[in-house]
Amino acid sequence: MDILSLLLSPEIFLIWTSLAKTLGLLSVILGFVSVSVYAERKVSAFIQDRVGPNRVGIPLTKIRILGLGQMIADPFKLILKENFIPNSVNKFYYYIAPKLAMIPPILVLAVLPFGSELFGVPMVIADINIGVLYVFAVSSLGVYGIVLAGWASNSKYPFLGGIRSSSQMISYELALGLSVVPVFLVVGTLSLPEIVDWQVKNGWMVFPFWPQGFSIEAALHDPKIIIDSIVAGFSLQRILIWIPMVISFIIFLVAMFAETNRAPFDLPEAEQELVGGYHTEYSGMGFALFFLGEYAAMIAGSGVIVTLFLGGWSLPLIPDGSATSFLGLPFIPAWLAGALWGVVNIGVFFAKVSALLFFFIWVRWTVPRFRYDQLMKLGWYFFFELALVNIFITAFVLAFVKF
């Protein structure tokens, strides 16, 4: 049998494209992790009027390139360090805890649509129709890694960190889950690619004023179309639906901060009070996996926020991968135009994720840490109620407004 026709038969095609997408996305995300560790240090330095890492460059030369070599030097150092196991730990749980902390955020990436399509292949690894439920189910498993690390370390500070983390993540999971219900009420589906499609047609969830039937070619021919359709976009029902969407965006964002253990909700780590929290007793690669897990959770969380509220891979005026012309240039064939726009869409998605990552870092170096009771009060007395009320507001609006 011809090898090409074998590769193009539906089942085999699905398998190898999925494998390619998985490997590609995984390598991009791991690259993102080390870049975001570098960015964290650099941004924090700039915010505090310092210089930050600027020494490590190409080894054995004087070339420093803004200290970008730090991205490689950091993981290299952690790999070379001894993975020390203290005497009194529960060895089995101590061993598997870092893996459990790292796997869930990477699993979340499987359902995120990170691009429109490339050569007709949809840029999502697993297009399942309960995408968001899967995200919540998997990401809440991340607490196991932290709790097991805290308990297995047989030490008081990791134990306190693990306890804090479990209660915090469980309380904020409620607000997280309830805050996205209005989105599903509006869109009418749980599938993440379909939510993005809705946003392509109607504008981003936090700003649903984008008019329909609008392309860069049309805008190039007649700029008046832009103004006309923007005016048409601001209808009463869109403004009515906009208010609960913004509320649920804010709740979701804050709950995502708590869910990924980022400041101001980084109580499980709390360097100043708990030494290092749940990873105090870890060294070498064990510690590196926790680190990787935290940043991967940040990236996956940003991806979910972008997909649900910030339009996913879509950007106004930018067509998706099924487009047949590239800015109306005649020398670019149709298949290449589609591929180019597909690449642009992937770039847009990761640009949005990077912007959110910067926001995560920015907030960390701005807001002081919450006290534990304030954290719980905020979660249970405020966000939980607000999310519930928000569902009713959305349902009420949708009952009277055709959208």
Add this chain to the structure above:
Amino acid sequence: MALVLKRPKLSLAEKLYLPALLGGLFLTIKHFVRTMTGANKVTMQYPEEKWDDQLPEWYRGAPTLVKDEWGRERCVSCQLCEFICPPRAITIKPEEIPLEDRWSKVEKRPKSFDIDMIRCIYCGLCEEVCPEQAIYLRKDYSITGLTRAEMVHDKEKLYELGGVMHGVVNKWNEKK
């Protein structure tokens, strides 16, 4: 008697926490942008930028030996610096100057003069005590070495660091 504390009454904006949050975010991004564009002063990047130009005249760096304008070693091996040195960093072995030497009138000179820079505390007592103005603290502050032996400055090294000093001590000048 119980003391009644007056709690401040918070306005709605303060209770909502959001204006303060936005203010803080604005402040940090201002610092971020200012540092990024180079408008903020940051610490001196040491090995590339040095503060040598700002060193005062009386700066106490590494102790060195100096020669006078006729190339004579000023040190006459009186060993006062060796005795006053608080950490005992200085070791001097004196020797007699042979009769045929131009400076035989001086009679004594150091055979070896070692300063252990691991011990030296840069106090400057050697400079103060020297009757011949032969030992000076110069401006070298970054004395490094890979071994302990490397950190002991011998006579050649000390004269190399010290150089020539035109001074007021003229009593050994044969013309006077």
